[in-house]
Amino acid sequence: METRSWPLGMIVPLQDPTPFSPFSPAEWPTALKQVARAGYQVVELAVTDPTLLDPRRVEEELLAAGLRLSSLTTGQAAGKEGLSLSSPEEGVRERAVERIKAHMTFALPHRAVVIVGLLRGVNGPLNLLVESLQECTGFSPRVKLALEPLNRGESRLINTVRQALEVVERVGAENLGLLLDSYHVLLEEGELRKAFRTAGDRLFHVHLADSERQVPGYGRLPFSQVVEALKEVNYQGALVVECFPRPSPQALVDFPKRASQVLYPSGD
Numbered sequence: 001m002e003t004r005s006w007p008l009g010m011i012v013p014l015q016d017p018t019p020f021s022p023f024s025p026a027e028w029p030t031a032l033k034q035v036a037r038a039g040y041q042v043v044e045l046a047v048t049d050p051t052l053l054d055p056r057r058v059e060e061e062l063l064a065a066g067l068r069l070s071s072l073t074t075g076q077a078a079g080k081e082g083l084s085l086s087s088p089e090e091g092v093r094e095r096a097v098e099r100i101k102a103h104m105t106f107a108l109p110h111r112a113v114v115i116v117g118l119l120r121g122v123n124g125p126l127n128l129l130v131e132s133l134q135e136c137t138g139f140s141p142r143v144k145l146a147l148e149p150l151n152r153g154e155s156r157l158i159n160t161v162r163q164a165l166e167v168v169e170r171v172g173a174e175n176l177g178l179l180l181d182s183y184h185v186l187l188e189e190g191e192l193r194k195a196f197r198t199a200g201d202r203l204f205h206v207h208l209a210d211s212e213r214q215v216p217g218y219g220r221l222p223f224s225q226v227v228e229a230l231k232e233v234n235y236q237g238a239l240v241v242e243c244f245p246r247p248s249p250q251a252l253v254d255f256p257k258r259a260s261q262v263l264y265p266s267g268d
């Protein structure tokens with residue numbers, strides 16, 4: 001299996017800066033073209049509030065760049081506005097649900113995955129998160145939501161694959177699955193292959209980052225174990241690089257040039 005079996009992507013912000021992209025929001029149309037020229041096939045857009053975007057303009061720029069929209073991030077709404085799907089404050093929780101619905105509406109024509117990372121909250125009641133996710137998944141069953149286990153330094157609510165799968169089971173919706181990030185998995189579970197295998201057919205999306213959240217290939221993370229597990233579970237999604245631009249922004253942009261040797265060191 002070649003690297004291209006899973007489309008490679010990186011993150012481009014549309015409204016607010018993100019530490020996981022070397023691009024500023026103001027330059028997003030140019031950034032899309034640069035991402036495509038670097039060899040990426042898909043893009044993950046960092047979107048704070050989709051209702052403030054022109055969907056037609058975004059679609060035109062994606063077509064012009066030759067990129068497919070694989071996924072949408074939602075975490076900036078948590079950091080900037082304090083939104084949380086598990087907040088004890090009903091008003092905050094309701095606004096978070098509406099924001100996810102807006103992301104789902106934006107994602108639908110692109111068949112893109114909507115990521116539920118920090119927007120689920122850092123320590124709220126689990127039952128409130130389940131109720132919020134039930135409302136979100138029922139809003140547009142054709143749009144996939146990907147719940148991401150985060151390391152305990154970023155959230156005390158859902159740190160492991162099994163914890164995330166328990167939530168998926170409680171929500172009981174076919175369009176809710178998992179996003180696994182190699183960085184978080186390494187910190188919380190250590191056994192990369194086992195964690196990705198455990199996710200199985202509920203694995204909707206994958207983020208790649210090396211140890212210390214570096215560009216893949218510049219740390220100590222054995223990506224071959226991730227690849228082996230993805231093959232075993234017949235993963236059908238994209239591989240999006242979500243890391244700090246370390247050792248350099250150019251190293252992040254140029255990852256497709258090194259992807260084969262990082263993901264397939266044995267040439268498999």
